Amino acid sequence: MRISPLLTDLYELTMLAGYLEEGMADKQAVFDLYFRTNPFEGGYAIFAGLAPALDCLEQLRFTEEEIGYLASLHLFKPRFLEYLRTFRFCGTVVAPLEGSVVFANEPLLTVSGTLTEVQLVETVLLNSINFQTLVATKAARICSAAGDGEVIEFGLRRAQGPDGGLSASRAACIGGAKGTSNVLAGMDFGLPVRGTHAHSWVQSFPDELTAFRAYADAFPDSSVLLVDTYDTLTSGLPNAITVARELHARGHNLRGIRLDSGDLAYLSREARRMLDAAGFPEVRILASNELDEWVIESIRNEGGRVDIYGVGTKLATASGPGGVALGGVYKLVAIDGQPKMKRTSDLAKATLPGAKRVLRAVGPEGSYLQDLVCLEDDAVTGGTTVYDPTNPLRHTTLPPCRLVDLRQVVMERGQRLLAEEPIETMAERCRRDLALLPQGCRRFVNPHRYKVSISPQLKALRCRLIEAMNAGRRQA
Template identity: 45%
Template sequence: MKNLTLLTDLYQLTMMNGYLNEGIQDDIVVFDMFFRRNPSSGGYTIVCGIEQLVDYINGIHFNPEDIKYLRELGLFTPEFLDMLENFEFTGDIYAVEEGTFMFPGEPIIRVKAPLFQAQLIETTLLNIINFQSLIATKASRVCHAAQGDPVLEFGLRRAQGPDAGIYGSRAAIIGGCNGTSNVLAGKMFDVPVAGTHAHSWIQKFDSEYDAFMAYARSYPDKAMLLVDTYDVLSSGLPNAIKVFDEITKQGHKPMGIRIDSGDLAYLSRMSRLMLSQAGYSDISITASNDLDEYRVQELKNMGCDINSWGVGTKLITSSDCPSLGGVYKLCAASDGEKLVPKIKISEDPEKITNPGFKKVVRIFTGEGQAEADLIMLEDEEIDTKKPLTIFHPVYNWKKKTFTNYSVRELLKPLFVGGKCTYKKRRVMEIRDFVKSEMETLGAHYKRISSPETYKVDLSNKLWLLKRQMLHDSKGE
């Protein structure tokens, strides 16, 4: 991974310079990274990009060219630049496991470090986690709409630059896609790659049949033919069937067809009928053409006969929701030997933060279903032998009591005292983890439209602290 140390907003550096001038650069602080809304008005968010965050932290260093550039800006003191030359991250970072589903307001990353260090990493942390989490969540929604059909990510040509194409492919696989057209991503992350041919292949040959036959000669056991260059039902499909007959006689088994335009529901049903009549009832029909979770769900509801999906532009760009909007907020700062809770107050209630050094606990039913999350202060514990009552942090009369339940703390160490504790996992392992985690989330939370809101509550101790700090801020 390339050196991303200067991939930051200028104000991070000017604040750091100011902290040094004020003599508070070594004060210990706690920042939480969280988001305020799920993408696409959905019911959950898949956290992605943790491994790249670890690589970034491990690689932070200011090289001589960086220091020379910053010196030439004329904004920084010599003492500040000297500190940058010797910069080393020595703090603690805790985060949820990559692939965990999370909800608005929950800390998904917690940083406890000297102020000088914690401030520097904000921008890059958000850049990495926001984008990959957005795409992983979009992919998860598309795969949910596909109801178990294979989904292939085809978005590289429409991605917002090479990095978005590469790490968007990674996130899409983690979110549930079965493969990607992105060859570099396939190599970098050891994930399946997929693809056949474009319309230009068909156009280059004298006839559609010649084009199909030429492709089948090169890939007789992977003959997936694009049948909509001219006309699906009167030209593309009849020619594909002729080619399938030829390669079947030679002992090969054709893969299927792809339709990239037109009325996909109607064309897929008619194609299935024609293929079945020709003896190819088990062949795959893949659809593409500006698909997303809404379109896939619509086609499913219309009774399409599609069993594989190629999803590109609207996935890799998350076209209906182009950003996640995760934030990084100070929630505690040292006063001598102890951490003092901090709170951000706003006229917009959504932007009022939860103060203190916190953790997140997930509550599971006796059957292993995720039922609610509880944001707690770090020193709090839950005795699962006793009933647990939680309440809505705003509508306090809404309560729920658990008796037969288990809990799991979600924040795990990535760095402790500056030392990396993270163990890397293959992307396909993370994908499998996402699949198993999503099985614990009820279907009503995974609906594409109008999902039920998952319960995220505050412990009584944290709720009282927040309420007291709000009252104190108003002089009450």
């Protein structure tokens, strides 16, 4: 699907026009995209949104209609509008693969090319990466809470519009969800589609048993019956068991029942007891109704017997403490080969200058120990002293380890280098990466802080630039 280059903030275009006027359009520039705080007050994030972002970069073109609209704003000179007619993204993108576990204060994307091309794509890259990384992270947390239970994404009707609904379904499955209720996402991304029926189905028939029988007749091998329209234990479950017996007599099986209200831990225990006693241990129990990782954890802690969790609003909107938005930023780090940094009174918001690598320290058993941001030509090994990027007085020593690049070149000269991966591959990467994290990083309350450090050379470069800025300010 084509995304218009006008899906951007106005200042991207005014800056482009200004660079063109100043003769700066073809200067070579490097930007880093990263976030400063792990979402949900958690210990990690799951990287997602890269493939749609790269699709947008490959297809970036201004149509005559779009140029005509810009002309109607009476902001831009004819020379700039003519420049846009042949505008293409021909830059390079370095990034992790989707499904990778990532952390605050390390570059996710590094985008290099002419100043105008790498400036223009800021908004669309942040739009794709911020939202999908946030939802994938939420999904990973929910799936962790679910243990052996499956998680299905049910959030389309509460998502932020059609585009948000599609992106949420995709990202949720990267984070570990096993399917979605979103049929268009199923077609577009090859996701399993799952669903039951609404309370209105039951209410449309003279009684609950008639409604269940009708649904089972229509879908004899895939029926999941919603059992709480009237009363879960005295009406819904007994009627579902009656239909299960009738299906079995005809050579079919009831797939499951759904609980959508009430005390889900208690009701799922009772439902399991009743289904087992009736001879249907294979009938699965699906729970829904404003679920998130905290609710699911409490259901399991209270002995709930839920097999499948249908998670809607709080997954598709990524709501919860530390949620709402990822807060990713896109900052200039080099221009014409010269490192650049943003200095601020809050060191946590100061940028890391220069073109960089992100290395992951891997222990002898394959576990992840910490990440290291370094300059491209740095030579670092186990035993190197490394520094906290937000507090230079805090430092540690790299233990004996193997250092591997977290990222790779995924686009060069505006062309993708890798075929788009199946979402199942990304989801497996997410599962594997989380298993290699220290256990404390995965807990929901006061998670262990996974270290992201900077190399001595990068620290020294930042200090030199700060001193140069201080000197220039004193002279002024």
